[in-house]
Amino acid sequence: MKKTPGQWQKHLDELFRQKIRKLGFCEHCGRGADKIQLQTSHIIGRSNKEVRWDTENAKALCAGCHWWWHKNPIEGVEWVKDKMGSKLYNDLRVRARKTRQWSEVEYKKVEERLLREIYGSKYNV
Numbered sequence: 001m002k003k004t005p006g007q008w009q010k011h012l013d014e015l016f017r018q019k020i021r022k023l024g025f026c027e028h029c030g031r032g033a034d035k036i037q038l039q040t041s042h043i044i045g046r047s048n049k050e051v052r053w054d055t056e057n058a059k060a061l062c063a064g065c066h067w068w069w070h071k072n073p074i075e076g077v078e079w080v081k082d083k084m085g086s087k088l089y090n091d092l093r094v095r096a097r098k099t100r101q102w103s104e105v106e107y108k109k110v111e112e113r114l115l116r117e118i119y120g121s122k123y124n125v
Contacts, residue, residue: 002104003104005102008102008104008107008111009052011111012052012053012110012114013046013052013053015053015115015118016040016052016058017040018114018118019055019114019117020040020055020058020059021038021039022118023038023060024038024060025060026038026060026062026065027059027060027061027065028059028065028069028079029062029064031062037063038060038061038062039060039063039066040058040059040061041058041059041066041069042057043057043058043080043089043092044057044092044093044096048096049102050096050099051096053110053114054095055117056084056092057092057096059083
């Protein structure tokens with residue numbers, strides 16, 4: 001059965017969360033997932049579909065650091081730039097500005113990429 005765009009987004013969001021949290025520790029404070037629950041924090045908001053499921057656009061953060069990120073946007077952006085580099089951050093912002101209509105084929109490509117990134121060679125397209 002064909003999925004609606006909303007169904008695709010919900011499905012891809014879940015796969016994306018799995019991919020980001022697979023890292024296993026908070027990228028800001030370093031605490032391990034065995035001690036805290038990791039959350040997926042988008043650098044550029046999820047409404048920007050061009051980068052919504054882009055692994056360069058998210059960090060695995062604990063609840064405290066995720067809260068810090070949202071309450072301190074200037075410091076948060078500086079931290080991200082230090083972590084990923086200004087060029088990559090600026091490239092991400094440029095990609096986020098693009099808009100287009102997403103097709104079923106494009107959603108499927110994102111799904112396949114995320115499944116490969118999560119499961120590696122165990123996943124067979």
